[in-house]
Every structure is written in structure tokens, then in C-alpha cells.
Amino acid sequence: MIQATITKTPSIAPTFTKLVSKEGGTEYPLKAIHICEETFAPLEVAYDYDTIRNLVSRATIEAGPNSIWRYRHFLPVTSENPIDVGTGMTPLLKSHRLARRLGLKNLYIKNDAVNMPTLSFKDRVVSVALTRARELGFSTVSCASTGNLANSTAAIAARAGLDCYVFIPADLEAGKILGTLIYNPTVMAVKGNYDQVNRLCSEVGNTYGWGFVNINLRPYYSEGSKTLAFEVAEQLGWKLPDHIVAPLASGSLYTKIYKGFQEFVKVGLVEDKPVRFSGAQAEGCSPIATAFKEGRDFVTPVKPNTIAKSIAIGNPADGIYALDIASKTQGELESATDKEIIEAIQLLAETEGIFTETAGGTTIAVLKKLVEAGKIDPEETTVAYITGNGLKTTEAVQGYIGEPLTIEPKLASFERALERSRTLERLEWQQISV
Numbered sequence: 091m092i093q094a095t096i097t098k099t100p101s102i103a104p105t106f107t108k109l110v111s112k113e114g115g116t117e118y119p120l121k122a123i124h125i126c127e128e129t130f131a132p133l134e135v136a137y138d139y140d141t142i143r144n145l146v147s148r149a150t151i152e153a154g155p156n157s158i159w160r161y162r163h164f165l166p167v168t169s170e171n172p173i174d175v176g177t178g179m180t181p182l183l184k185s186h187r188l189a190r191r192l193g194l195k196n197l198y199i200k201n202d203a204v205n206m207p208t209l210s211f212k213d214r215v216v217s218v219a220l221t222r223a224r225e226l227g228f229s230t231v232s233c234a235s236t237g238n239l240a241n242s243t244a245a246i247a248a249r250a251g252l253d254c255y256v257f258i259p260a261d262l263e264a265g266k267i268l269g270t271l272i273y274n275p276t277v278m279a280v281k282g283n284y285d286q287v288n289r290l291c292s293e294v295g296n297t298y299g300w301g302f303v304n305i306n307l308r309p310y311y312s313e314g315s316k317t318l319a320f321e322v323a324e325q326l327g328w329k330l331p332d333h334i335v336a337p338l339a340s341g342s343l344y345t346k347i348y349k350g351f352q353e354f355v356k357v358g359l360v361e362d363k364p365v366r367f368s369g370a371q372a373e374g375c376s377p378i379a380t381a382f383k384e385g386r387d388f389v390t391p392v393k394p395n396t397i398a399k400s401i402a403i404g405n406p407a408d409g410i411y412a413l414d415i416a417s418k419t420q421g422e423l424e425s426a427t428d429k430e431i432i433e434a435i436q437l438l439a440e441t442e443g444i445f446t447e448t449a450g451g452t453t454i455a456v457l458k459k460l461v462e463a464g465k466i467d468p469e470e471t472t473v474a475y476i477t478g479n480g481l482k483t484t485e486a487v488q489g490y491i492g493e494p495l496t497i498e499p500k501l502a503s504f505e506r507a508l509e510r511s512r513t514l515e516r517l518e519w520q521q522i523s524v
């Protein structure tokens with residue numbers, strides 16, 4: 091493996107000031123630490139919003155790069171040249187056909203299935219984490235991953251010339267393992283579930299002094315998710331939506347979308363208004379949704395058992411903060427079965443031309459349930475966050491979708507097959523209409 095060389099990059103004046111404990115507010119310096127020593131609560135980056143207000147306007151952001159770095163003053167990095175691999179500014183699509191199927195008038199899809207460079211929202215958090223890792227002097231970076239984070243960390247570390255070690259549960263989808271190995275990091279496939287991988291990584295981190303993007307660098311890493319809020323607000327014409335639906339694994343993404351909207355209000359980029367935060371989990375790993383439905387303010391860990399592996403975290407680090415946001419915004423946290431997830435993957439694909447992975451299927455399945463339960467007003471501007479790409483989790487839908495019509499290279503063979511498929515379609519229609 092090539093030894094990483096650390097180049098000192100020129101820096102700009104920081105807009106972030108300290109790390110603050112989410113419980114009790116104890117302050118910490120801006121180092122690679124993630125847990126409050128007194129309360130064991132997560133640490134979060136704090137900013138000087140007066141400084142940010144003086145630095146940014148709608149016009150300066152619009153004139154910025156076509157990536158997450160147009161929001162750089164809201165991100166915890168000082169490098170003049172952050173690692174920019176084109177992450178972010180993914181499409182926000184106004185949904186027509188899915189919206190009609192569900193009975194919604196103002197549905198939008200934020201499509202991170204086409205995020206760069208590895209086709210999931212994780213490219214956002216990793217671009218930020220590795221830029222910060224470089225600033226803090228790390229030459230080796232690492233992560234505990236449910237799959238997408240492994241892809242992203244390996245790819246962006248390769249681009250940045252950082253040494254990379256990746257830890258994954260051994261039973262991940264083939265596409266996610268291959269999509270990590272290709273970047274040539276060291277991959278440890280751990281015989282255990284994600285929560286066990288994560289625990290192991292905490293021990294490794296303490297001993298080896300590496301920069302773990304989602305452990306000791308977590309306060310910086312998680313800030314990258316705010317760009318999913320910033321982009322949606324900008325793409326809606328500098329307005330907040332009425333309602334969002336996002337998937338929850340650790341709950342980090344969901345809570346940071348909330349923080350992102352609040353920050354845009356705080357510095358005067360958008361007008362304040364209530365946004366309802368709804369969230370989706372797979373029934374086979376739904377500790378946060380279960381706590382919400384039972385009216386609890388604490389999360390009981392579970393052992394994951396679902397096809398939605400990318401969001402299968404049984405002991406979610408930000409679960410209690412997600413619960414708080416769902417209740418104070420009058421959102422809903424709901425779960426979907428594996429069967430509903432597969433059907434929703436297919437539904438999104440055939441109505442909008444977007445092939446999402448299981449996490450996106452979970453979001454669409456829950457969106458559908460919420461509409462059916464009357465929990466989403468048809469007129470509301472609703473944004474569904476699609477966070478990953480279906481080509482990475484083909485196992486999940488294999489056997490549930492159609493097959494090609496295999497024919498001879500002859501016109502007659504084609505015509506027979508065409509007739510057969512039209513008959514089948516007619517039969518399906520008859521079944522639907524009875």
C-alpha cells in the first residue's frame with residue numbers, strides 16, 4: 091500500500107468554534123473526540139452564526155461550486171481546498187406519476203441514489219469527515235459500515251491519498267463489498283452484526299489512533315448530512331418544505347436535516363415555518379419507530395433482521411434525538427416490512443425511473459403508509475429522501491421482479507413473445523379490475 095503523504099493545505103478563518111455536549115452543554119476543543127466525558131452524550135459542532143450571516147447570502151451560495159462545498163461556511167472545515175469529488179447537488183425531482191398513484195399534489199424526491207462518487211448520501215458525510223481528518227493530521231482513516239459508508243470512505247480516501255481500513259459485517263450484499271474492495275483499502279469482514287462491528291471499531295480506534303469517520307470524527311462527519319437540508323431549501327426556491335420523510339439508521343441523517351433547516355432560518359436565508367419530520371425504519375430493525383409508537387423517550391436496542399441492511403442499526407446513537415424531533419414537529423416514525431420495502435422499490439422505479447436500494451424502498455413504503463393513514467395532507471410540499479442506489483442491493487429484489495422474454499434472433503420468435511406478453515398484460519389488468 092502506498093504511504094499517505096500529508097500536505098498542509100491553506101486554510102480560511104473558521105466559522106465553527108467548539109464541540110458541545112448534547113446533554114449538559116459541556117464544551118470541548120475541536121479535536122477528534124465524539125463523546126462527552128461527563129454525560130457520555132454525543133458531541134456536536136457549534137458555529138458562530140453572526141459570522142456566517144455576514145459571509146453568506148443566496149447570491150454567494152448560488153455562485154459557489156456545484157457541490158456540497160457551496161455551503162462550506164456551514165461545515166466544520168477550514169481547508170481552502172476541501173476534498174471535492176462532486177458530492178451533492180443531486181436532483182430534487184417534482185414527482186408526477188408516483189404522486190398521482192399516492193394521491194399527493196406536491197411530492198418531491200431528493201435523489202441521492204445518483205450522488206457522487208459512490209451513489210449514496212454517505213458521500214456527503216465522508217467528504218466532510220476526510221477533509222477534517224486531513225486538517226487534524228490523520229494519514230489513516232477508517233469506518234464501521236453497513237455498506238454505503240465503506241464504499242464512500244474507500245473511494246474518497248483513495249482520491250485524497252489517505253490510507254484506509256474498512257470494517258463491515260461479513261454478510262453484506264456482494265455489490266457493497268465489491269464496491270469497496272475495488273478502491274483497494276484493507277477490508278475487515280467481521281462475523282457479526284453492525285453493532286458488534288461498531289463496538290470493535292471503538293476499541294481499535296482507542297489503540298491505533300486512526301481517524302474513524304463515524305466514531306472519533308463523528309461530530310464533523312455528521313454535519314455533512316445538513317447539506318441534504320440546504321440543497322432542498324435552495325432547490326425549492328429558498329423555501330422550506332412542509333413535510334419530509336427520511337430513513338433512520340443511527341438517526342444522524344434525520345436529526346441533521348433538522349439542524350440544517352434551522353441554520354438556514356437562523357442566518358436569514360429562508361423564512362421560518364413549521365416542517366414536519368417523518369422517518370422510516372425497516373420493521374426488522376425499528377428500535378426508534380417502536381419507541382415512538384409506544385410513546386417512549388428512550389430506545390431499546392434490537393437485533394437486526396431485515397433486507398434493509400444499510401439502515402440495520404440495532405442500537406442507534408442518535409435515536410433519542412430523532413424521537414424528540416419527530417414529536418416536537420408533529421411527524422411520524424413508521425416501519426415497513428421487507429415485502430413492503432421490495433414493493434416500494436418497484437413502485438418508485440416504475441413511476442419515477444429511480445432504482446433505489448432497500449433504504450429508499452423503506453422511505454417510499456412508509457410514505458405510502460402515512461398517506462393511506464391520512465398523516466400527510468395531499469397539498470403539503472412533501473420531500474422524500476432517497477439515499478442509496480438499487481444497483482448495489484440487487485439481491486433484495488432478485489426473484490420478485492419480472493424476467494426478460496428470451497427469444498431466437500428471428501422475427502417470428504419475437505412476434506410470438508410479443509403476443510404472449512400482451513396476453514399476460516391483459517390478464518393482469520383483468521385481475522386488477524375484478
Ligand SMILES: *Cc1c(COP(=O)(O)O)cnc(C)c1O
Nearest residue numbers: 238339340341342343449477478
Ligand atoms: C447510512 C444510511 C442512512 C442513514 O444513516 P443514519 O445513521 O441514520 O445517518 C440512510 N440511507 C442509506 C442508504 C444509508 O447508507
